[in-house]
Amino acid sequence: MEAVIGLLVVILGVSHGVETYCDGRQDGAQCYGALGGTVVLQLMDNASEIFRYTWSIKPTIKTTTRTTIFWWIDNTIVSNEISNRSFFTPSNGTFRINDLIWTDGGEYELQTFDSDGKTSALRTLQLTIQAPVSSVLLVPECLSQGEMKGCSFERGDSPQYSWTLDGRTLTDAELLSGNTETNNITLKQKVSGRLVCSVRNQVSKVSVEAIISICAVETYCDGRQDGAQCYGALGGTVVLQLMDNASEIIKYTWSIKTTKTTIFHWNNYTIVSNEISNRSFFTPGNGTFRINDLIWTDGGEYELQTFDSDGKGSAPRALQLTIQAPVSSVLLVPECLSQGEMKVFCSFERGDSPQYSWTLDGRTLTDAELLSGNTETNNITLKQEVSGRLVCSVRNQVSKVSKEMTISTCAFINCTLTNGTHISQWMFPDNNISCIQPTTSPPMRTSTDYIICGVRAAVVVLALIGIAVYFAWKERKYKMVRQKMERQENSVVMVEVRS
Known part of the structure; x- marks a missing residue:
């Protein structure tokens, strides 16, 4: 893969003699100096305005005694242990130390006294010595899914990184991996512009700039055998080995076989014509033909015809060139099934003729770990208790992209959420469900549970039958009483008629 890179190093404050300033008038001040x-x-x-004061370095593990660095009495410097590389300015109360060394670092104590010799104030100050950052280098490397930029430096303490593109902070939409506070980032495809990596610490800052362009996928194919199958990436570069040395051949033509269109013509050790000269380059010394910025119409069957000094042609050689869009932006999506198995989908944003492969902890998945699917499909179902570092790789003839994720076993969530919603299902741990009463396993049924459930069902059925019989008996009894009353009424009517 190729990228056109221009480097410009901008160094700020790294030369010998970096000067820093610190306000030590507050107790506990944190100060930094450059080595x-x-x-x-x-x-x-x-x-x-101060009658007397002393400025001392407090004892440490290595130094058990207190060392007075500077002593001032009645507007006079009594002593200065580092007078050969320091300077005190009474009018503004600043103490300047030059040619800083590692042992200058430490905790200092300023003690002031009044005219009666009584302590009026006591303040501490922490001075840290750091080596300034220098010699920053930006190392680009084109990958199949974008450009990787590595920002390194020769020396410096406690480095902090930041990245910008065209004067602004990089966005998540432009980053494939990493973040703007690390020394390595991977940019997505189609990202270009003025990329700047800045490395700083408390005493220095260095920036390095690179003008980056879009990475192009480069492939190589040996076309010296008849019927060679070659592949090129859309928008990328293909290097075709057409012969060993063009200087040994008087004349040859390279044409598209179907249309008989001559792409390249060589005669008497000279390029006679090149139909794609604006994006191709021929190297006679090794017989390679390089085509840049590949487009779909570059694909097809080509034919190479060579001729000797007498004009006789040799047997033509065929070459099939196929153009493919490289694979990019692979995504892994896990899903827990009803019995705790995990189904994982492997998808990609774009690419032609994808081929899949799966590994777990650096090895190919086994049949004992797979419930369904195989390692050549875009989705697999893992059995329960399978966990580890799962990697899905998607490739075609011009590119390969991998996506990794650490998977753990599915967890059974049976709980009530804080909003009152009840959840009872297998879920992937990364779903981050927060429960009031969570459980990590589904309710297990025993034989006793099934017997109890059967008895309960039988009781319910018998109760329903009893209710039905009771209401049927009541209805029958009601009918018999009614019929008896009707007969009695009829008898009374007949008696009245006889009278």
Whole structure:
């Protein structure tokens, strides 16, 4: 793969003698100085207003004694242990230390006294010495799914990274992996512009800039055998080995077989014509023909015909060139099924003739781990208890992209959410469901449970039958009473008629 890269290094504040400033008038101030540079410490407002003070470095594990660095009494410097590389300015209370060394770092204590010799104030200051960042380098590398930029430096302490593109912070839509605070990022395809990596610490900042263009996939094919099958990436480059050395051949033509259109014509050690000269290059010394910015119509069957000095042609050689869109932006999506198995889908944004392969923890998945599917399909179903580092690789003849994810076993969620919704199902742990009463396994049924359920069902059925019989008996009894009453009424009527 290729990318046109232009590098411009911009170095800020890395030369010998980096100067930093720190306000040490507040107790517990954190100050930084550059190794070999200068630090200006603001210890007070005006030394002439203070009768006496001492500035000492507190003892450490290695140094058990307190060392007085600077001593001031009655507007006079009594002593200065580093007078050969420091300077004190009484009017503004600054203490300047040059040619900083590692042992200058430490916790310092400023103690002031009044005219009676009593301590009036006590303040501490932490001075940290850092090596400034220098010699930053931006190393580009084209991958099948974008461009990787590595930002490295020769020396420096506690580096912090930041990335910008065309003067603004990179967005997630432009990043395939990494973030703007790491030293390596991977850019998605079609991202181009002025890329800047900045490395800084408390005492320095260095930036390196690269003008990046879109990466192009490059493939190679040996076309010296008749019937060679060659592949090129859409928008990329293909290098075709047509012969060993063109200088040994007087004349040859390279044409599209179906239309007999001559693409390249060589005669008497000279290029006579090249129909795609604006995006191709021929190297006579090794007989390679390079085509850039491949388009769909570049695909087809080509024919190479050579001739000797007498004009006699040799047997033509055929070459099939196929153009494919490279695979990019692979995505893995896990889904838990009803029995705790996990189905994983492997999809991609674009690409022709994809071929899939799956690995778990660096090895091919076994049949014992697969419930359905195989390692050559875009989705697989894993059995329960299968976990580890799952990788799906999608490739075609011009590219290969892999996506990795760490999977764990599905968890059975049986709980009530904080919003009152009840959930009872297998779920992937990354769903981050928060429950009031979670469980990690589904309810297990025993033989006793099934017997109890059967008895309960029988009781319900018998109860329903009893209710039906009761109402049928009531209805029959009601009919018999009614018929008896009707007969009695009829008898009374007959008696009245006889009277």
